[in-house]
């Protein structure tokens with residue numbers, strides 16, 4: 001059982017943001033440089049890793065639930081050996097439905113906290129969109145923004161990071177855990 005947790009956005013944090021609006025097939029899933037290493041670092045330090053992702057393509061009829069499940073199977077396959085995910089939460093609703101789970105609303109974070117007894121105030125949410133930062137603030141998590149800080153406008157994350165490795169190092173440092181000099185995955 002994990003004592004520490006981390007929330008990660010999917011597109012733009014783990015995998016390259018889709019050129020089209022959605023990652024619709026396993027073949028379109030391309031991990032970003034450093035994803036395996038960042039996950040490995042978190043996993044090695046005992047973090048329960050929870051993915052929270054908006055996928056409104058499902059509601060808009062551009063992505064079937066089966067296709068989304070296949071993409072997540074592929075994601076698990078590509079990170080196997082580096083990390084396993086404690087949970088993957090998806091908001092399949094469209095931005096027009098006003099659901100409580102679509103980021104920037106905090107529904108997925110609150111649901112994950114309920115399911116896994118996650119202490120939100122001690123948990124980081126890593127995202128590449130201002131709506132991720134907003135969802136983190138709304139749920140009471142700490143926040144790390146990955147990407148161009150110019151896009152942030154009024155959202156103020158607790159930390160900025162270049163990529164998932166940098167984010168993982170910030171998390172370990174802030175949690176008082178030592179970071180080894182090697183970030184390579186275990187053989």
Ligand SMILES: [Mg+2]
Nearest residue numbers: 009011012128
């Ligand atoms: Mg994203």
Ligand SMILES: [Zn+2]
Nearest residue numbers: 091093099101
């Ligand atoms: Zn939703």
